[in-house]
Amino acid sequence: xxxxxxxxxxxxxxxxxxxxxxxxxxxxxxxxxxxxxxxxxxxxxxxxxxxxxxxxxxxxxxxxxxxxxxxxxxxxxxxxxxxxxxxxxxxxxxxxxxxxxxxxxxxxxxxxxxxxxxxxxxxxxxxxxxxxxxxxxxxxxxxxxxxxxxxxxxxxxxxxxxxxxxxxxxxxxxxxxxxxxxxxxxxxxxxxxxxxxxxxxxxxxxxxxxxxxxxxxxxxxxxxxxxxxxxxxxxxxxxxxxxxxxxxxxxxxxxxxxxxxxxxxxxxxxxxxxxxxxxxxxxxxxxxxxxxxxxxxxxxxxxxxxxxxxxxxxxxxxxxxxxxxxxxxxxxxxxxxxxxxxxxxxxxxxxx
Amino acid sequence: xxxxxxxxxxxxxxxxxxxxxxxxxxxxxxxxxxxxxxxxxxxxxxxxxxxxxxxxxxxxxxxxxxxxxxxxxxxxxxxxxxxxxxxxxxxxxxxxxxxxxxxxxxxxxxxxxxxxxxxxxxxxxxxxxxxxxxxxxxxxxxxxxxxxxxxxxxxxxxxxxxxxxxxxxxxxxxxxxxxxxxxxxxxxxxxxxxxxxxxxxxxxxxxxxxxxxxxxxxxxxxxxxxxxxxxxxxxxxxxxxxxxxxxxxxxxxxxxxxxxxxxxxxxxxxxxxxxxxxxxxxxxxxxxxxxxxxxxxxxxxxxxxxxxxxxxxxxxxxxxxxxxxxxxxxxxxxxxxxxxxxxxxxxxxxxx
Ligand SMILES: [Mg+2]
Ligand SMILES: [Mg+2]
Numbered sequence: 091x092x093x094x095x096x097x098x099x100x101x102x103x104x105x106x107x108x109x110x111x112x113x114x115x116x117x118x119x120x121x122x123x124x125x126x127x128x129x130x131x132x133x134x135x136x137x138x139x140x141x142x143x144x145x146x147x148x149x150x151x152x153x154x155x156x157x158x159x160x161x162x163x164x165x166x167x168x169x170x171x172x173x174x175x176x177x178x179x180x181x182x183x184x185x186x187x188x189x190x191x192x193x194x195x196x197x198x199x200x201x202x203x204x205x206x207x208x209x210x211x212x213x214x215x216x217x218x219x220x221x222x223x224x225x226x227x228x229x230x231x232x233x234x235x236x237x238x239x240x241x242x243x244x245x246x247x248x249x250x251x252x253x254x255x256x257x258x259x260x261x262x263x264x265x266x267x268x269x270x271x272x273x274x275x276x277x278x279x280x281x282x283x284x285x286x287x288x289x290x291x292x293x294x295x296x297x298x299x300x301x302x303x304x305x306x307x308x309x310x311x312x313x314x315x316x317x318x319x320x321x322x323x324x325x326x327x328x329x330x331x332x333x334x335x336x337x338x339x340x341x342x343x344x345x346x347x348x349x350x351x352x353x354x355x356x357x358x359x360x361x362x363x364x365x366x367x368x369x370x371x372x373x374x375x376x377x378x379x380x381x382x383x384x385x386x387x388x389x390x391x392x393x394x395x396x397x398x399x400x401x402x403x404x405x406x407x408x409x410x411x412x413x414x415x416x417x418x419x420x421x422x423x424x425x426x427x428x429x430x431x432x433x434x435x436x437x438x439x440x441x442x
Numbered sequence: 443x444x445x446x447x448x449x450x451x452x453x454x455x456x457x458x459x460x461x462x463x464x465x466x467x468x469x470x471x472x473x474x475x476x477x478x479x480x481x482x483x484x485x486x487x488x489x490x491x492x493x494x495x496x497x498x499x500x501x502x503x504x505x506x507x508x509x510x511x512x513x514x515x516x517x518x519x520x521x522x523x524x525x526x527x528x529x530x531x532x533x534x535x536x537x538x539x540x541x542x543x544x545x546x547x548x549x550x551x552x553x554x555x556x557x558x559x560x561x562x563x564x565x566x567x568x569x570x571x572x573x574x575x576x577x578x579x580x581x582x583x584x585x586x587x588x589x590x591x592x593x594x595x596x597x598x599x600x601x602x603x604x605x606x607x608x609x610x611x612x613x614x615x616x617x618x619x620x621x622x623x624x625x626x627x628x629x630x631x632x633x634x635x636x637x638x639x640x641x642x643x644x645x646x647x648x649x650x651x652x653x654x655x656x657x658x659x660x661x662x663x664x665x666x667x668x669x670x671x672x673x674x675x676x677x678x679x680x681x682x683x684x685x686x687x688x689x690x691x692x693x694x695x696x697x698x699x700x701x702x703x704x705x706x707x708x709x710x711x712x713x714x715x716x717x718x719x720x721x722x723x724x725x726x727x728x729x730x731x732x733x734x735x736x737x738x739x740x741x742x743x744x745x746x747x748x749x750x751x752x753x754x755x756x757x758x759x760x761x762x763x764x765x766x767x768x769x770x771x772x773x774x775x776x777x778x779x780x781x782x783x784x785x786x787x788x789x790x791x792x793x794x
Contacts, residue, residue, distance in 0.1 A: 209566050209669050230582070230599060231632045238634035240641075245599040245633050247582060251592070277682075280583045281597050282590035289592075309689035316668060317561050317693050330629075334686060337661035341669050 092125040093395055096156040098133040098149065101178060102368025103378035104162020110380030110433040111160060111387040114407075117440050118391070118400050129156065133185070134164025135178035144181035150188060158394040159185070160387060161363035166370045186226065191353035191361055192253070193260040194226040195389065196336040198319075200343040203412050204421065208344035210316065215343050220322040222339060223264060224332025225257040226353060229283070231329055249283045249328065254290045256356055261326040262298045267392070271302045271323035275311050275331050287328060308335070315339050340365060347379055347420055350386035352393055360394045362386040376428040379418040381408055384436060407439035444477040445747055448508040450485040450501065453530060454720025455730035456514020462732030462785040463512060463739040466759075469792050470743070470752050481508065485537070486516025487530035496533035502540060510746040511537070512739060513715035518722045538578065543705035543713055544605070545612040546578040547741065548688040550671075552695040553764050556773065559696035562668065567695050572674040574691060575616060576684025577609040578705060581635070583681055601635045601680065606642045608708055613678040614650045619744070623654045623675035627663050627683050639680060660687070667691050692717060699731055699772055702738035704745055712746045714738040728780040731770040733760055736788065759791040 097112060099105040112128055119126045131149040138144050144164075153159050165178040174180065185191070200208070200218040208215035233246035258274075265272050274291045276284035288305055295303050306314070308331045314321060315335065319342050327335060340346050347366050354360030364382030372378055385408060391401035416435045419426035427435065449464060451457040464480055471478050483501040490496050496516075505511050517530040526532065537543070552560070552570040560567035585598035610626075617624050626643045628636035640657055647655050658666070660683045666673060667687065671694050679687060692698050699718050706712030716734030724730055737760055743753035768787045771778035779787065 209562055211561060211563060214561050230597075231629075233596075236634045238637050240603070242600065242602045243635040243638035244585075244601075245582075245635050247597040247599060248594065249596075250594045277583075277685075282588045283595040283597050285590050286592075286595035309686050312664070312686045312690035313693045316690065331686075333629075334661050334664045334683075338664040338668065338690065341665045 091395065091397070092127070093158070094127045094129065094156040095390070096149070096152045096159045097128050097130045098159060098161045099130065099136070100133050100162040100164040100368065101135040101166050102163055102370040102373040104164070104368060106374070106376065106378050106429050107364060107380040107383035108160055108162040110429060111383040113433060114384050114404060114436060114440065115387050117437050118404060121403070121440065122397070122400050124397070124400075133161070133181040135166050135169045137181060138169055138172065138176050138178060142176070144176065144178055145184045145188075153185070153189065158359065158390045159361040160390060161361055162383065163364065163366065163368040166368050185361060186353055189359065189361070190227070190355045192225060192227045193257055193354045194224040194332065194336075195264070195352040195354065195393065196222040196224065196340070196349065196365070197389070198222070198339045198343060198349065201345050201348065201409060201412050203415065204345050205343065208342060210319075210342050214317070214319065218319045218343055220319065220325060220339065221264060221268060222325045222327065222332060222336045223257065223261040224327050224336055225253065225329045227329070228253045229329035247281075247283055249286060251286070251290065254287055255294070258291055258294045258326065260354070260356070261324055262294060262301055265301045265324045266298065267398070269323040270300050271304075273304050273306050273311065273322055273325050275306060275308050275325060275327040275335065277308050278305070279307065283328065291326070311335060312338060315342065348381045348385065350382050350389050352386070352389045354393055358394050358396075360390065362390040376430055377419050377426075378429050379420050380429050380433055384408055384433070403440060407436045410439050411435045443747065443749070444479070445510070446479045446481065446508040447742070448501070448504045448511045449480050449482045450511060450513045451482065451488070452485050452514040452516040452533075452720065453487040453518050454515055454722040454725040456516070456720060458726070458728065458730050458781050459716060459732040459735035460512055460514040462781060463735040465785060466736050466756060466788060466792065467739050469789050470756060473755070473792065474749070474752050476749070476752075485513070485533040487518050487521040489533060490521055490524065490528050490530060494528070496528065496530055497536045497540075505537070505541065510711065510742045511713040512742060513713055514735065515716065515718065515720040518720050537713060538705055541711060541713070542579070542707045544577060544579045545609055545706045546576040546684065546688075547616070547704040547706065547745065548574040548576065548692070548701065548717070549741070550574070550691045550695060550701065553697050553700065553761060555764050555767065556697050557695065560694060561696065562671075562694050566669070566671065570671045570695055572671065572677060572691065573616060573620060574677045574679065574684060574688045575609065575613040576679050576688055577605070577681045579681070580605045581681035599633070599635055601638060603638070603642065606639055607646070610643055610646050610678065612706070612708070613676055614646060614653055617653045617676045618650065619750070621675040622652050623656075625656050625658050625663065625674055625677050627658060627660050627677060627679040627687065629660050630657070631659065635680070643678070663687060664690060667694065700733045700737065702734050702741050704738070704741045706745055710746050710748075712742065714742040728782055729771050729778075730781050731772050732781050732785055736760055736785070755792060759788045762791050763787045
């Protein structure tokens, strides 16, 4: 297959980690007989500096012509005091909106050789392998009216049937590629939006008889993520609950710096990026950990290109490299590898 | 001092655990020269059975004539299929509303001899001692419009200045009785209600120069509760965030069954109750753990009666009894004590 990928390195360590991901994708292309065409464009602070716009037109045009976006990271203190329209993060927010990327996927997977850095006991954290599917463009963060004066404030939490249906469909599709279990999060005992959410999940269930569906209240899920995280396969949630739960879940395996993410739309087009930030203090020193960017590239293969075997090969190479005891400096003080040298170990496994 | 307490045992194990708390309060009264008058009334399922009303008029009248309410637990499968107005939990919801109990206090404190049952690593969970102060009567669970049809649903999240001011005042008062640090939770980067919340917290700060105040986004707090729970003293939060975070925090020390709670109003009147439920399957067998009810009674002394020394004496007796290695059957298989026998150990320490 031939696929076009717009690479948006962004700021800070974004360049070196996306470089590593591109090298890995090229190795996969060679091994499996694909062709990936990469178009590098500016976003975030780098785009503000060069074009006075965190999301330049050329970048949007390139993304429109592509099959997926691979993003590094955006932001940094340099742009934090700019007027809102010229802040680095605006590039990301506008990309999500422009391309209607309503489904945010956040996998959390334990790495056996890193489990000792989990705040949870090892027997609770080991073998955790969950996927949080979060609605990203609706709910209380975007509802109107949203108003605020000295005496009162109001936010509005709306959800329409089409908004819920498309994220629920995504969650079922994803569950079918995983262990076929969905925990749908809501607060149906008090929220009207949760009752519509629960109703639609129950309606969709009929189309996916193989998938086991459980409804669980958000406060109860917040407990279970700590006490029995292994019980989860796919967690399906609206925007605000997902904001809280995905961050809560991100710390339980002790591997926060390794987490990839995806933001996708119904047709499979998506943007893939590490959860970590730009880390400007270590940028350009060949010490950043590229694992999250490489795992984000693997998600791109799974969710945008439906190349499941190729994605699995990347994941196996990354986790295998950790199992072999090779780490970058964020994970070990004992003979850490540089960004490029660690990526080389992944490539060796991939080519073996 | 003389104080009147309405005791609402409720359902299931509610009777035996409030009985234990009353015995402990009587011992405190004797030791410190107070007089507590207890008036026992019905609530919840027991009140539905006897009076066809989960909150009978006599109960309300007794509470109105009292200085505080001590509650056991309400609910059980027997009443779950009743029409809404005759469900056991309605008794609790109507009590909160009737008495304007807007401030929910949920302490989470590690017990050194039980820390091995925490899902967190011991060095992270030990010495945790936080108090979650949650606004209980406003926000998205009660806002209008709240509507739901087949095509769309809306919830509304309103907060007024007086609603926020009174809970913020409570949090500062409580912080002054503790370690004088407040973490105020919000999502001020996206919610209008959070911006008003943050503004009012900043205004109130001036009145309490000794209290250190930090603003932290709700998703970040959800992470910190797991990674560094010791960093918290008082967590101040609106209703829904508090619903999620208080349940999340309740599991981190491994002592969920021991947690007390309070729901109070501005003048100090309050309702005190264990976080645990009615456990109908073990009711009446003298095996229930009364620690959460006894610790709830200690909170009553602190927050409604301002008897700080007496409250501390109860807490010391309860934690001392655990340190001595005495436990009820929920916490040990090795020679567990019965409800009454364990309470007797607490009394011995209190009277020593
Ligand atoms: Mg978040
Ligand atoms: Mg809750």
